[in-house]
Amino acid sequence: MTSERMKAGLPRARSRAVLTHAGGLHARPAIKLTQVAKRFESAVWIALAEQGPWIDAKSIARVMATKTPYMATLYFDAEGGDAAEAASALARLVESDFTDDGNGA
Amino acid sequence: MERDTAAVVCLRGTPVSPGLARGRLVVLADESPLPSRERGSVDQESSRMHAAIASASAELVALMERAGDAEAQAILAFQVAMLADPVVTEPAFAAFEAGAAAEQAWRDAMDLQIREYHEADDLYFRARASDLRDMRDRVLRKLGGADAIAIAPGSIVVAADLPPSRFLEIAWDGGGVALTHGSPNSHVAMLARARGVPMLIGIEQADLRGHTEALIDTDNAMLVVSPDSRLAVDFASRQQRAGIARAEAERYVNAPAIAASGERVQLLINVADGSELERLDPACCDGIGLVRTELILRNAADLADEEKQYLAYCCILRWAAGRPVTIRTLDAGGDKPITGYTIEREPNPFLGMRGLRLSLLHPGVLTTQLRALARAAARGPLKVMVPMVTSPRELDRARALLDSAVRGLRKEGVEHAVPELGMMVEVPAAALAIDLFDADFLSIGANDLIAYLTASSRDSSRLAPLHDPLQPAVLRLIHDVVEHASAHRIPVSLCGDMASDERCVPALLDVGLRSISVAPVSVARVKSAIARHRVATPKGAPFA
Numbered sequence: 001m002t003s004e005r006m007k008a009g010l011p012r013a014r015s016r017a018v019l020t021h022a023g024g025l026h027a028r029p030a031i032k033l034t035q036v037a038k039r040f041e042s043a044v045w046i047a048l049a050e051q052g053p054w055i056d057a058k059s060i061a062r063v064m065a066t067k068t069p070y071m072a073t074l075y076f077d078a079e080g081g082d083a084a085e086a087a088s089a090l091a092r093l094v095e096s097d098f099t100d101d102g103n104g105a
Numbered sequence: 106m107e108r109d110t111a112a113v114v115c116l117r118g119t120p121v122s123p124g125l126a127r128g129r130l131v132v133l134a135d136e137s138p139l140p141s142r143e144r145g146s147v148d149q150e151s152s153r154m155h156a157a158i159a160s161a162s163a164e165l166v167a168l169m170e171r172a173g174d175a176e177a178q179a180i181l182a183f184q185v186a187m188l189a190d191p192v193v194t195e196p197a198f199a200a201f202e203a204g205a206a207a208e209q210a211w212r213d214a215m216d217l218q219i220r221e222y223h224e225a226d227d228l229y230f231r232a233r234a235s236d237l238r239d240m241r242d243r244v245l246r247k248l249g250g251a252d253a254i255a256i257a258p259g260s261i262v263v264a265a266d267l268p269p270s271r272f273l274e275i276a277w278d279g280g281g282v283a284l285t286h287g288s289p290n291s292h293v294a295m296l297a298r299a300r301g302v303p304m305l306i307g308i309e310q311a312d313l314r315g316h317t318e319a320l321i322d323t324d325n326a327m328l329v330v331s332p333d334s335r336l337a338v339d340f341a342s343r344q345q346r347a348g349i350a351r352a353e354a355e356r357y358v359n360a361p362a363i364a365a366s367g368e369r370v371q372l373l374i375n376v377a378d379g380s381e382l383e384r385l386d387p388a389c390c391d392g393i394g395l396v397r398t399e400l401i402l403r404n405a406a407d408l409a410d411e412e413k414q415y416l417a418y419c420c421i422l423r424w425a426a427g428r429p430v431t432i433r434t435l436d437a438g439g440d441k442p443i444t445g446y447t448i449e450r451e452p453n454p455f456l457g458m459r460g461l462r463l464s465l466l467h468p469g470v471l472t473t474q475l476r477a478l479a480r481a482a483a484r485g486p487l488k489v490m491v492p493m494v495t496s497p498r499e500l501d502r503a504r505a506l507l508d509s510a511v512r513g514l515r516k517e518g519v520e521h522a523v524p525e526l527g528m529m530v531e532v533p534a535a536a537l538a539i540d541l542f543d544a545d546f547l548s549i550g551a552n553d554l555i556a557y558l559t560a561s562s563r564d565s566s567r568l569a570p571l572h573d574p575l576q577p578a579v580l581r582l583i584h585d586v587v588e589h590a591s592a593h594r595i596p597v598s599l600c601g602d603m604a605s606d607e608r609c610v611p612a613l614l615d616v617g618l619r620s621i622s623v624a625p626v627s628v629a630r631v632k633s634a635i636a637r638h639r640v641a642t643p644k645g646a647p648f649a
Contacts, residue, residue: 020420022380023229027183027236034186060183061192065221067230070380071413 010042013087015076016050017094025068029098034060036093036101042080044090050075057090111316111331116308118283120323121294124303125344126281127337130319130330131256133264144206151198154207157247162188164243165270172273176299180269180292183233184240193218208248215241232290239268261319263308263328269293277302281321283328285310354629359388362632364614366639371620371648372632373431375600379417382424385625391648392428394548394622395490395600396421398474402435405445408470414477422485429486431548431598431622433529434474434503436460436492446470455556460493460529465502475510482522490548494528497541504543527596533558536582539589547590548622551601555579574603575612584616591617591646598622598648607634614638619645 021029037044037057045054048066054077055062068074074094078086089102144150162185169181187193196217200210215237222234256262258276263283269292272282282297287306297304303321308328320329320340329336362372373394376382378401401417402408422430437443438451438459446467451457464471478489491503504526514521530536531550539547551574552563558578561568573579583599590597598620603609605627613621614635623631 018416020416022383022420024227026229027233028179031179031182031186056192059192060186060190061218064230064233067225067227069227070378071416 010079011081011083012077012079013083014078015087015091017074017076017091019068019070019072019074019094020097021094022070024070024072025063025066025074027064030060030063032098032101033090033093034058034063036089037086039102040078040080040082040086040089042078042083042086044079044086045077046090047075047077048072113333113336114311114313114316114330116283116311116328116330117326118305118308118328119289120304120326121287121289121306122282122297122302122304123323124281124301124321125324125340125347126261126279126303126321127340127344128259128261128280128319129257130313130316131260131262132313133254133262133267144204147201150201150205150207150210153248154194154197154201154211157207157211157244158188158194160247161240161243168270168273174299177269177273177296180236180296181273183236184243184270187237187240188244208245211244211248212241215244228288228290232288232292235266235288235291235293236269238266239270242268243270261321261328263313263319266291267293269296272296281305283308283319283321350633354633357632357636358629359386360632361391362635364635364638364640368614368619368640368645370614370635371598372628372635373429373598373600373620373622374625374628375622376421376625379421379424381625382421385424387424387426387428389625389628390428392486393421393425393430394598394620396430396432398433398435399437399441402443402474404443408435408443408446409473411473411477411480414474415480418477418481418487419484422481422487425485427485429488431488431490431527431546432478433490433492434461434464434471434478438463455562461491461499461503462493462495464491465499468506471503471506472510475507476514476521478524479507479511479514479521480519482524483520487522488525488527488546490527490529490546492529492550493532493553494530494535494542495532496534497538497543500526500528500542500544530554530586531557533582536586539586544595546596547586547598549583549586549597549599549601551579551583551599551603554582554601555603558582574606574609580612580616583613583618587617587646591644594647596620596647605631607631610634611638614645615641617642617644617646620648 019025044057046057046063047054048068055066057063076087076090092100165181165185169178172178197210197214200214219234219237222230222237225231256275259278259280261281266284266286267282272293281303283305285308294304303323305321305323305328313330316330318331320332322329362370364370371391373392374390375395376393377397401414407413418432438447439455447463448458478487481487494500507526511521511523525545527546527548528542528544529548529550531553536554555572555574556562559571561571563572587597599613599618600622604621605623607630610631
């Protein structure tokens with residue numbers, strides 16, 4: 001993953017959101033998060049602190065393994081052609097308590 | 106027949122889904138040993154594995170379509186998503202290179218990931234280990250070409266653990282589950298509750314060979330194997346009564362609470378940290394009568410985190426959608442210690458530094474909470490309640506701290522509102538002199554009030570007769586507090602076990618109470634008890 005993250009020249013965007021989902025990042029919201037992340041061609045990472053460690057937001061196993069608790073701040077970092085859209089879509093998803101998945105829900 | 110000769114066996118367990126069930130006993134064996142088999146080439150093993158994963162996935166997707174409810178679909182979707190994630194499956198494929206057969210490679214790779222979940226501190230994540238075992242075993246069955254044994258509809262299933270996808274394959278039709286392992290947070294427990302399938306966990310181990318019939322009785326926390334005719338007849342009549350009561354309670358769950366004599370009663374719910382609201386329809390209640398902030402403020406870091414508290418309160422207000430929400434300030438001490446905050450090794454913690462007494466010892470911590478509460482009050486009808494008030498001076502000091510927190514926010518230009526400040530009435534000294542307190546509202550804390558009034562703890566069954574909530578001393582005291590509140594138009598409510606006890610609800614209405622706060626699980630039952638009662642006092646106290 002380190003080498004992947006070293007790619008130069010690609011657009012990069014960051015965002016953050018507080019997880020207000022009762023109980024934390026459980027299976028259901030984690031699946032939604034990875035589904036939204038996978039819609040973008042950009043590589044997307046997620047972390048619980050601004051300095052990382054960063055993990056692949058497209059892997060349900062990795063996202064679940066963060067065991068993100070209720071009220072934690074989630075940081076997103078996207079790299080690729082649609083990085084800005086990816087970062088903002090993920091923040092919007094978390095802020096809306098997983099109701100706004102960009103599908104007009 | 107075996108049933109006539111087998112002796113009755115009663116096994117204790119912990120109910121996680123209530124109900125009564127009776128049916129044919131099916132004991133599921135633990136995981137079967139791996140069949141030994143000639144190992145193929147790396148390519149052969151790899152394609153066997155791909156095929157097994159694909160076929161397990163397809164089965165889960167089909168099961169999802171059949172399940173028809175969001176809860177079950179989400180559980181199965183998790184397994185489908187995990188099977189599609191290379192992070193999950195890659196280690197098994199990597200193991201072929203080291204010479205492993207598909208079965209062993211898959212089991213080893215999954216067991217490693219299952220262990221990580223199993224060792225998690227958080228109960229929710231720990232319970233996911235069971236979902237992963239479910240997924241592991243389905244793929245293993247596919248690798249071995251075997252299908253799980255079919256279970257007849259209406260069976261009583263006894264097993265070590267029951268995977269959620271297995272649960273969803275079974276036609277329950279009046280059957281039930283008893284597990285020797287299991288967790289109340291497991292997906293199978295949630296499914297059982299959602300579908301009304303009675304379920305016990307942690308039952309004692311026993312050899313049940315030769316038995317063919319069983320009852321699950323969650324009222325008595327018991328699995329009864331080979332019941333005799335007396336037990337069976339008694340059980341059948343209880344089953345019938347429970348069915349009538351349940352149908353009646355369902356009618357009431359989202360209806361307003363109205364007594365048989367026409368009085369409208371405000372029915373509020375008690376909340377721990379807000380996470381339990383996820384599955385609850387706000388239409389079932391008139392608001393939240395008690396938020397216990399001890400579960401939001403678990404440690405020293407939380408106590409200092411105004412932003413986190415603010416967001417937690419906002420979340421609860423958002424759920425309540427305009428209904429009133431009463432939040433109790435930190436009620437630590439007694440049986441609820443916080444390192445660095447509560448007093449260690451107090452000789453008698455229940456009569457020591459707890460509730461507001463402790464808050465006034467740490468005014469900085471209370472101020473942080475009051476700031477968070479005043480900020481959240483700008484977002485919805487929030488009220489602040491302080492616990493364990495004994496003398497009027499303590500309440501005055503709490504109000505002074507609230508006033509100064511509000512002044513601070515105003516000076517800083519932070520959006521806020523001034524919340525009402527009420528008190529919990531749970532110390533007899535406060536109840537007896539209630540006219541001396543300057544509270545915007547009252548909430549009678551029946552559990553502690555009864556314990557302090559009768560000098561008896563709830564924990565001892567020997568003291569139960571002394572602890573009776575319907576004894577004259579308790580009802581007179583509640584009556585006097587309610588009467589004072591009515592005369593001065595002070596909103597008054599009651600929380601505690603008494604409020605959800607069907608035996609006590611009529612008495613509470615008769616002493617004039619018109620507002621009670623109960624656990625969410627009791628809402629329908631209490632509304633039905635209210636609907637059956639003709640209230641003796643024509644005029645009640647104001648709502649909280």
